Amino acid sequence: MRRILAALVPAVLVLASCTPHRPKSMLPTTVEVLAPRPDTRQVAIPSSARCAKEECRLGYADLAEWPDACSFLTQAELKAMFPQAVKFSFSPQEIHYTEGPSGAEIGAVPRARCSIGFAFQGDYVDDAGVTMNYGTIITVDVYRVGSAEQMRKDFDSERTTLDTAKPVVRHDLGAPECFQDGGWTCREKHIVFKVGFSYKALPSWERPTSDVTLKVAGRPPRTVDLAKDPDTLALQQIGSGLVRLVAAKIH
Numbered sequence: 001m002r003r004i005l006a007a008l009v010p011a012v013l014v015l016a017s018c019t020p021h022r023p024k025s026m027l028p029t030t031v032e033v034l035a036p037r038p039d040t041r042q043v044a045i046p047s048s049a050r051c052a053k054e055e056c057r058l059g060y061a062d063l064a065e066w067p068d069a070c071s072f073l074t075q076a077e078l079k080a081m082f083p084q085a086v087k088f089s090f091s092p093q094e095i096h097y098t099e100g101p102s103g104a105e106i107g108a109v110p111r112a113r114c115s116i117g118f119a120f121q122g123d124y125v126d127d128a129g130v131t132m133n134y135g136t137i138i139t140v141d142v143y144r145v146g147s148a149e150q151m152r153k154d155f156d157s158e159r160t161t162l163d164t165a166k167p168v169v170r171h172d173l174g175a176p177e178c179f180q181d182g183g184w185t186c187r188e189k190h191i192v193f194k195v196g197f198s199y200k201a202l203p204s205w206e207r208p209t210s211d212v213t214l215k216v217a218g219r220p221p222r223t224v225d226l227a228k229d230p231d232t233l234a235l236q237q238i239g240s241g242l243v244r245l246v247a248a249k250i251h
Contacts, residue, residue, distance in 0.1 A: 038248035059150030070114035155187035174247030
C-alpha cells in the first residue's frame, strides 16, 4: 500500500501543476452610479478655421490648437460618479485625420483620443491579492474641431452614413445634438466629440457568473449579468452621464 501511495504522489503533483490558475470572483453584488457632477473648468475650443494650412481650407481649426481629449474628464469627477472606482489610468492617443474622397491625410493630433481605465472595488482578485482589473474603459474622442457650419456637416454626415438606420438625435444631454451608435457622438458649435463606455473583455473563464445589481441615479435598480451584454447596458444607462460631464466643459 505504501508503494502504491508513493507512486501516486508524483502523478497528483503533475496534475496540480497542469491545472490552470483561476482568479476568484470578488465583483461587488451592487455597482452604484451617481449623477454626474461636472466641475467648473472650461476647455478652450478654437472657434475659427483661419490659417494657411490644409485643415483650415477644409473648414477645420489648426490641428495644433485642437483640445487635449484627456482634459474633458478628471479622476475626481469619475470618482464622484462611480464611488466604488479605483486604479484610474488616463492614456492619450494620437489620431490621424483624413478628408475628402481620396482619404488623404490632413494631419495628426497627438492627444485627440483619451482612454480612461478603472476598476471597481472588489473586482477579480487572484490568490496573491492582485486585482485582475475587471473594470471599465471610457474613451473620449475629439472627432472634429472647426467652423460651426463644418461641424454641422460632419455631425449630419456621421449620422446619415451609418450602416444601420439613422439613430434618433437627442437634445437633452448638455450638447445641442447627440446620437447613439455603439457610443455617443455629439455636436457643439465648434466641436464634434465622441464618448464611449464599455466593460473590459476578459477570457470567458474569468467572467462573472453571478448577477450584479446596477444602481444608476434617477433610475430603478436593475439586476444584470455583466458578462452577457455589458456594452448595451452601459451605453444606455451610464454613457449619457459621461456625455454631460464632457459637454459641461465646452459652453
